[in-house]
Amino acid sequence: xxxxxxxxxxxxxxxxxxxxxxxxxxxxxxxxxxxxxxxxxxxxxxxxxxxxxxxxxxxxxxxxxxxxxxxxxxxxxxxxxxxxxxxxxxxxxxxxxxxxxxxxxxxxxxxxxxxxxxxxxxxxxxxxxxxxxxxxxxxxxxxxxxxxxxxxxxxxxxxxxxxxxxxxxxxxxxxxxxxxxxxxxxxxxxxxxxxxxxxxxxxxxxxxxxxxxxxxxxxxxxxxxxxxxxxxxxxxxxxxxxxxxxxxxxxxxxxxxxxxxxxxxxxxxxxxxx
Amino acid sequence: xxxxxxxxxxxxxxxxxxxxxxxxxxxxxxxxxxxxxxxxxxxxxxxxxxxxxxxxxxxxxxxxxxxxxxxxxxxxxxxxxxxxxxxxxxxxxxxxxxxxxxxxxxxxxxxxxxxxxxxxxxxxxxxxxxxxxxxxxxxxxxxxxxxxxxxxxxxxxxxxxxxxxxxxxxxxxxxxxxxxxxxxxxxxxxxxxxxxxxxxxx
Numbered sequence: 001x002x003x004x005x006x007x008x009x010x011x012x013x014x015x016x017x018x019x020x021x022x023x024x025x026x027x028x029x030x031x032x033x034x035x036x037x038x039x040x041x042x043x044x045x046x047x048x049x050x051x052x053x054x055x056x057x058x059x060x061x062x063x064x065x066x067x068x069x070x071x072x073x074x075x076x077x078x079x080x081x082x083x084x085x086x087x088x089x090x091x092x093x094x095x096x097x098x099x100x101x102x103x104x105x106x107x108x109x110x111x112x113x114x115x116x117x118x119x120x121x122x123x124x125x126x127x128x129x130x131x132x133x134x135x136x137x138x139x140x141x142x143x144x145x146x147x148x149x150x151x152x153x154x155x156x157x158x159x160x161x162x163x164x165x166x167x168x169x170x171x172x173x174x175x176x177x178x179x180x181x182x183x184x185x186x187x188x189x190x191x192x193x194x195x196x197x198x199x200x201x202x203x204x205x206x207x208x209x210x211x212x213x214x215x216x217x218x219x220x221x222x223x224x225x226x227x228x229x230x231x232x233x234x235x236x237x238x239x240x241x242x243x244x245x246x247x248x249x250x251x252x253x254x255x256x257x258x259x260x261x262x263x264x265x266x267x268x269x270x271x272x273x274x
Numbered sequence: 275x276x277x278x279x280x281x282x283x284x285x286x287x288x289x290x291x292x293x294x295x296x297x298x299x300x301x302x303x304x305x306x307x308x309x310x311x312x313x314x315x316x317x318x319x320x321x322x323x324x325x326x327x328x329x330x331x332x333x334x335x336x337x338x339x340x341x342x343x344x345x346x347x348x349x350x351x352x353x354x355x356x357x358x359x360x361x362x363x364x365x366x367x368x369x370x371x372x373x374x375x376x377x378x379x380x381x382x383x384x385x386x387x388x389x390x391x392x393x394x395x396x397x398x399x400x401x402x403x404x405x406x407x408x409x410x411x412x413x414x415x416x417x418x419x420x421x422x423x424x425x426x427x428x429x430x431x432x433x434x435x436x437x438x439x440x441x442x443x444x445x446x447x448x449x450x451x452x453x454x455x456x457x458x459x460x461x462x463x464x465x466x467x468x469x470x471x472x473x474x475x476x
Contacts, residue, residue: 162360162363163355163360163361164360164361164362164363165363166327167355167361167374168374170325170326170327170348170349170352170353171348171349171352171374171375171376171412171415172347172348172349172376173374181363181366181370182363182366185363185365185366186365
């Protein structure tokens with residue numbers, strides 16, 4: 001039997017995290033209808049037995065509502081993170097390759113977006129786009145690209161001056177081949193890890209603006225909605241309404257973080273023999 | 275074939291020290307020329323200019339009567355750097371690094387003592403001396419006409435130094451490649467080169 005090494009452990013961790021997130025997403029989708037079912041014969045049940053997360057004041061199953069909410073959050077997170085990472089990639093590469101004026105302009109936009117508090121800008125954009133799903137995705141996408149764009153700009157600038165790239169030019173390698181063989185292997189891990197580490201941010205921000213009432217509509221079983229509604233009932237001793245959805249939200253965010261970190265470790269050439 | 279540097283002047287940025295001032299040198303492809311000077315006299319800078327990495331402020335480098343900058347694609351003048359770890363992509367395996375060269379013959383790989391086992395490793399997993407052999411091999415592609423060796427053996431033990439220099443002398447003789455060797459060590463240059471030129475004597 002082969003000895004289990006560090007890389008295999010990391011890969012297993014990554015696989016488990018991805019699988020778990022996938023299961024939550026699919027399960028949330030399948031129970032989307034049931035999450036809206038109200039039944040006053042079972043209202044305000046505390047956790048246990050048939051309803052492991054309890055039920056709320058309308059007799060809705062909190063477990064299913066939480067799953068559906070998380071599934072919604074993950075989908076928004078993936079969409080928004082993808083859009084914002086691609087935006088970061090394009091703008092980062094443009095800043096590094098298109099000359100001084102383009103660089104100055106893009107750096108200025110990055111500073112501008114970074115200078116405004118995230119949540120404020122998010123609320124403004126989301127509100128301007130009419131709230132709801134579209135507003136949240138556009139808002140999150142437009143606020144989360146800055147740090148990754150900076151990383152990519154820096155990486156490309158550094159690569160352009162790297163001696164091994166200049167040596168490759170002298171060895172007669174074409175620009176396209178240099179970009180493919182020499183630059184991409186450096187940019188891709190940065191990009192992928194940046195993309196995955198944007199998910200947790202996107203999910204948390206989605207939940208927070210929904211909580212504040214600028215995100216998803218109130219009929220949607222989203223984590224932000226669940227948490228803000230449960231605020232009214234916390235004082236009446238119904239702790240389960242906020243505790244389990246909150247815990248699961250944190251758990252999901254941690255899972256994405258674990259997945260991103262594992263991937264970073266696996267892609268690092270320094271770790272090939274661990 | 276002759277590699278000529280004509281009236282080269284160079285300094286790094288305005289206001290900084292003049293490193294090369296109206297310097298000229300011609301190397302034939304059967305010659306091995308040694309360049310000696312203390313630190314900071316522009317030995318590496320001269321190599322960079324000769325191989326087209328840096329543009330001189332004045333003067334021009336000619337290969338066979340044509341400006342070196344007019345050669346597109348593979349550059350017939352290849353420089354071997356002092357620090358091999360800077361000229362090798364840390365994310366490529368050594369096998370890929372060798373492939374970057376222009377059809378490296380197996381006899382070169384053997385002659386430099388590169389072992390089969392090293393080819394699958396990443397640059398971080400071999401020593402500086404081992405990496406330098408790959409850089410030397412990579413520079414000795416089919417279309418190479420001149421080799422500029424900038425302090426290539428400083429990090430090696432004496433036995434390896436002599437092994438590598440003997441190989442380079444044989445190879446350049448065999449293929450009529452011109453060699454420019456840069457070193458602090460006069461005894462080394464005296465043994466390797468057919469003539470020696472000092473950068474610090476005007």
